[in-house]
Amino acid sequence: MTLRKTNPPRIVIVGAGAAGLNLATRLSRSLGRKKAAEITLVDENLTHMWKPSLHEYSVGTKGSDEEISLLEHSHRNRYNFRLGRFAGIDRDRCMVQLDPVNDLHNRPLAPLRSLPYDILVLAIGSRSNDFGTPGIKEHCLMLDTPTQAKRLQSELLNLFLRLETGALGKDHSTININIVGGGATGVELAAELREATEQLAHNGIDRLRDPGIVHIRIIEAAPRVLAALPEKVSKKVTRHLGELSVAVSVNARVQHVTSQEVHLADGTILPSTLTIWAAGIKAPEVVGTLSTLETGSLGRLKVRPTLQSTHDEKIYVIGDCAECFWPEKDGFLPPRAQVATQQAEFLEAQLTAHLAGKPLRNFHYIDRGSLVAISQEGAVAALMGKAIGTVTFEGWLARRAYNYLHFQHLSSVQGWLRAVVLTALGKAMRRVRPRLKLH
Structure with a gap:
């Protein structure tokens, strides 16, 4: 009697951010190489950028040579990479649904299709939350994805070139850049942008030699920047921003944005050549279509302490898109890179236990x-x-x-x-x- 070989269980990870790529790498080195599981990573981008460094890519202090090619990385680590935009889940058939991905000329790179899974890990990150503020989608740039970082870098460079050549016109003797949001992203972007303008002044953009040409302002609705961090850190960062000639407006809620202005709730109107929105996060809109899974605050997917979704033990959720309870703070874990990293490390052992039928542990964040x-x-x-x-x-x-x-x-x-x-x-x-x- 010949025994039929059974295929290894299929683990599909959606999202190649800090959590997803880390987990795919770990699983490929443990389960994948032993043929104990087939690992597949899905993302709509061909490269990976570490999200905490997006502000550096967006001003050009980091270049594309520091990106990680997912095609090369998957080949070297022996897992499958599939190009696709996450569109939904068919839980009855255990299938991940992927929307098409097109190139810059709208030609198809990857078609509409589905991938089967035995275990699914959602690590699809987060997006900026515009809170329904009028004008944000039409007139603001965001900094959530590698594509947006590259667009912002191009927009900034072109803006400074137009200033240098006179293409902006005589009415634009200064450039006003407003960054809405005084969290880590907004603060780091403002500081990096100031440093970038100084470097551009030494690389052919002579108008930038005048430090008063570019006005950079952080607009924050809370009483201080970095409101989620200790006040001591906030005070030190505010002092450093002042030394960099970055203006900070606190207790300032944006009411609406136009192509040339930022209107605050108190009636203040700020001129704005370029407005960048970095105020708050929420889960990607696609999460709202997953009607069979439970969502919580900011549209994130609720998870058990084991990091499994509350409605399906075959689906795990990690990173910014997961709403995971934090007992020590009597709240939920913040959307930070160290949370995503610790969850990826934890899930390697957790999925190994899951496949072996062993008891699962609860995730504990440090x-x-x-x-x-x-x-x-x-x-x-x-x-x-x-x-x-x-x-x-x-x-x-x-x-x-x-x-x-x-x-x-x-x-x-x-x-x-x-x-x-x-x-x-x-x-x-x-x-x-x-x-x-x-x-």
Whole structure:
């Protein structure tokens, strides 16, 4: 009697962000290489950018050479990569539904199709929350995805070129850039943008040699920037922003936005050559179509302590799109990269136990603090622990700690040796190439 070989269980991960790519890499090295599972990663992009670095890509201080090719990465780590835009789930048939992906000329790259799964992991991240504010979709740029980061970089460079050549016209002697949202994204973008304008002044955009030409302002509805972090961190960051000539407006709620102005609820009208929206997050709109799964605040998918969705034990949810209860704070976990990373690490062992029919564990998050970059050589850090409490520090050491977070992520998805080589090469190349992407 010949025994029929059974196919390994299929684990499909949707989303190649910090959580999804990390998990796919880990599972491919453990379950995949042992043929204990077939790992498939799905994303609508061909490359991965670490989301906390999107503000650097958006102003050109990081270039496309630092992106990770998902095709190459999947081949090297022996998992499947499928190009597709997540559209929904057929839970009865255990199928992931994918919408088509087109190129810049609207030609199809990937058709409408479905993928079967035995275990599904949703790691589809988050999107900016416009809170229904009029004019946001029409007149603001966002910074949620690699595509949006590249568009913002192009828009900024073209704006400064038009200033230099006179194409803006005589009525535009200054540029006003308003960043709505004083969280980590808004603060880091403002600081990076100021540094980028200084670099552009040394690379042919002579008008930018006058520091008063470009006005950068953060608009925050809360009483202070970085309202979710300790007040000590907020005060230090506010001081550094002032040193960089970045204006900060707090207790300022945006009422509506036009092509040239930002209107505040108190009647203030701010001129705006370019408006960038970085105020709050919500789950991607596609989550709202998943009627058979339970959603919570900000449209995120509710999960059990095991990180399984509340209505389907075959579906796990991690990262920004998951609403996971945080017992220590009597609330929900924040949308941070360290949460996504810890969940990816946890889920590697969790899925191994799931496939083996062993009891599942509950996820426990350890808050190690926060880091906010305020220049290429500076940052503010707040480290947390039971033994030390909350310790804040800034400057060169904090920036090195910030860079180390990126190195940790790179090491988890590329391997330690490859991460060391890539980091060393990156430092060497920065000595011989422009500090900004100038095209």
